[in-house]
Amino acid sequence: MKAWSWDRYGPPEVLALKDLDEPDIGRDDVLVRVRAASVNPYDWRHVAADPKLVRLSIGLRRPRPGLVPGADLAGVVERVGDDVTGLRVGDEVFGEVRLGSFAEKVAVPQNRLAVKPTGLTFEQAASVSMSAHTALQGLRDVGRIAAGQRVLVNGASGGVGTFAVQLATMFGAEVTGVCSTRNLELVRSLGASDTVDYTREDFTARARRYDLILDNVGNHSLGQLRRPLTPRGTIVIVGGLASARGSLLGPAAQMIRGALVSPFISQRVHAISWKPNSTDLRFLADLMEKGELTPVIDRTYPFDELPQAVRYVEQGHARGKVVITL
Template sequence: MTDVDTASMTAWVAPRYGGGEVLCAEVVPRPTPGERDVVVRVRAASLCSGDLHLLTGTPYLLRLGFGVRKPKHRMIGQNLAGEVVAVGDLVTEFGVGDRVFGEVPSGAFAEYVRAEAGAFARVPASMGLEDAAAIPDSGMTALQGLRDIGRVGPGQRVLINGASGGVGSFAVQIAKGLGAHVTAVCSTRHVEMVRGIGADVVIDYTTADFADSPVRYDAIFDLAGNRSLREFRRVLTPEGVFISSAAAPHDNWLGPVRWLAAVALTNLFTRQTLKALLMRPSAADLDHLAGLATEGSLRPVIQRRFPLSQVPEAVTTFAEGHASGKTVLYVAD
């Protein structure tokens, strides 16, 4: 095992459930690797919806697994990029100095993080670490939804509802890369950005309603959770695929349970395919996304950047919603 100095580090922790206001910076021991782990010096991190769920403890059903009265894992953050500074005895994928990015269970909003080597992939030489940190959760969600569940291919018509957010901005580009004709739904202020990343048609939901359109789609990827299942099915082809990565209506107690049940039950009685997406972290998918970025067909859209010292402000801003792309934290030398 290569050694890492056992000195302390600064990490952002959540001593109780709440918003950005509950977060505090603490000095904690710097991690050392287990035999299958790597320790990464964090250079950049990004926020995702999962961070908010774990921080606020909502839906409340989530607390059964993550701490009833307070978070079981106090250190927060899941998406990051940085340099490997130590590896476990059984790790062969990476060496000290390698640039990596990935998704970890917790602790990414810190100076160092430890996780299994399988959580990471190499950052392409042509990519900056802030861009790499923006990819993991959102990029894998978009890829698995469109490629694996939607089986999107050349010539298909794809509707992406919620196209301007973190997942949506990746979904537009990935669908285009798969050869689809992409219709993207977003608000007025995001229309030009969404068109700029490749959408063939952009619907401004403040002035038009995709559910009233005569157009039918081979696949619908819902990231907004703001319409009924009936409305989505009405604009889906008879054998089309509906992929849900958002629950509607919002429920602070049960979260997506009712929505998931409705999707699963309806799927039993229709020729259409209706599936809920639960993203599974995959190093192979990270490698695939890195390849798309190297080819130039995938470009992370970063709207906001905050230094790691401003995590509470970043979380508060992110929680307000209506973002264009990703919110990234950077670590200055």
């Protein structure tokens, strides 16, 4: 099969299209022929080993041979393991792997897949898992969102942010979205009742207070983020492109600081580490079938232009998601 791989850490141009063996599947795995995959910051951080902490899981000096980047995917089931239930050959599915989706075929654990809603294209379905999982779990599980709360989403026009604005609105919150001038209308159309243009205003200097802040950007210190928070409010740290590049820890540094300070203050500071699972995927699929959640896709690239797609995401200006098609 054709797959993108890399043999040294660096910019997206280190990616090369190679002929690799079709992946084996375990008893709980499903072999999926990929029809579309989306690009996340997670992907270029693995390609570049930025932060350096990434090397611990994929290779200290260089990536292990035969590794394929990519997480989000949508496609068609070609083969199922002996213990797989609920999925069969020919099913159209979407979900996520730790690595491997930038290939013609990928082996996926069954508990990271769900049947694709019939009304969604493969491109739309491929854009969901990592970003929507992060938004959902960050708001619901970590942030403990409740109806009537004031919620601020920093980075509201990005991959996680576009889902977070919609989900927070669905949960009954009053949503403020922080984005650039060109994205204000998009964020309002997703449900935000208030917007902040970060090129003209610093939301941390506002008099308004928020019960929950979901930070997808990483461009403010914890002290700054706490300023517009209610005395018992919650900050959920996702990370973001603004987190120090080329460092040992990257976004994890802010997460560690949050964990250290949280026990000593009345406000809650927590990091989100998304946990892909089929239960949440089915929940998200149901929302999309009802028209209550809509993926926002900025650009679509053909499979053979993957490095350009990764480069575009790395620049940090994508509105919603960037998708590659096979």
